[in-house]
Amino acid sequence: MIQNLVLQNIAKHISLDENEISYFLSILKEKKYPKKSMILKEGEICKTINFVQSGILRAFYRDQEGKESTIMFAISDWWITDMACFINQQPAILNIETIEDSLVFFLQKEDLDELYIKIPKFERFFRIIMQNAYIREQLRVIQNLSLSAEQRYYIFLEKYPQVAKQVTQKQIASYLGITPEFLSMIRANKNKQAFS
Template sequence: MKDLILKNISKHISLDCQEESYFLSLLKEKKVIKKELILEHQQTCNYIHFVQSGILRAFYMDSSGKESTIMFAVSDWWITDMYCFINQKPAMLNIEALEDSSILQLSKDHLEELYLKVPKFERFFRIIMQNAYIREQLRTIENLSLPAEERYYNFINKYPEAVKRIKQKQIASYLGITPEFLSIIKTGKQKNSFS
């Protein structure tokens, strides 16, 4: 299973066998069951997580209990509450497993050790964080400028293998629309595919 994370890393940096072994020794493998929270609001955010299998969801819950999905992480993705992880602050987000999942966790302390002992990991995580920032900026622009239907089609393209495994209510909260409106969009899409 650790081949997947090494392949993920090799997209941006090359490691020798010793560096690979050292990196893998810092990871903690964790199995999580469906609906389990691996991070809860106000808990200290100590880990960045790599998804080996399954799907995770990061969401914000307001004081009235309304959930807004911030992101999904499928196999081969990284996820955390980045602001809180970097600054070691209480979490603003919750991260839950949407299905039984397997993750690899890297602690903040181990990440700092990694930067010192294998400096090229600074490059790797800089690229990961840049890509995450770009993705969120584009998502914000989409939410401000595109109709909900187009945002839904973009979502399908972004998460093609997971769209059938994620609840409609969670997809709607990611898109910033109601589940009922998402149903109307999906019904319209089905009608168009038969014409």
């Protein structure tokens, strides 16, 4: 069953019986996206919360000058959306694109709301997912305020080694809030230290 990964993800936090699994799978939709597909564009209403079955996605903000700042990556077994816009059904402020060919499962907002009514334990599941995301982003803000770019880069490599292997240096730099050139200097310095 191709949905095993998403069911395993859910089972980390809640237990479902066969009828609940069956209902959940009946509202879960899937879509294959080629590399560089836009799943969500700023200004659109964010209608889905997405689970990455395979591939990798990137959420980013583009300022008025066109500079991109990566907000988050999502690899296999991760959830991603523009949460504020999804919950409030407002135009998106983020863009979400595929970095490589990706298979994504998703829930529509109205289906998720119905899921909460029919299987209330899903409220617990998504509360945990959102709490974890909030904690992660809070720590990231504190790191951005208190650590050097070099320290943040090493933490990124340690915390997300799989992501670091799958995305470009330019995308990592935009996640860290530095230029690709500065990241190259950090990496060169790291390589020097490794060989000294």
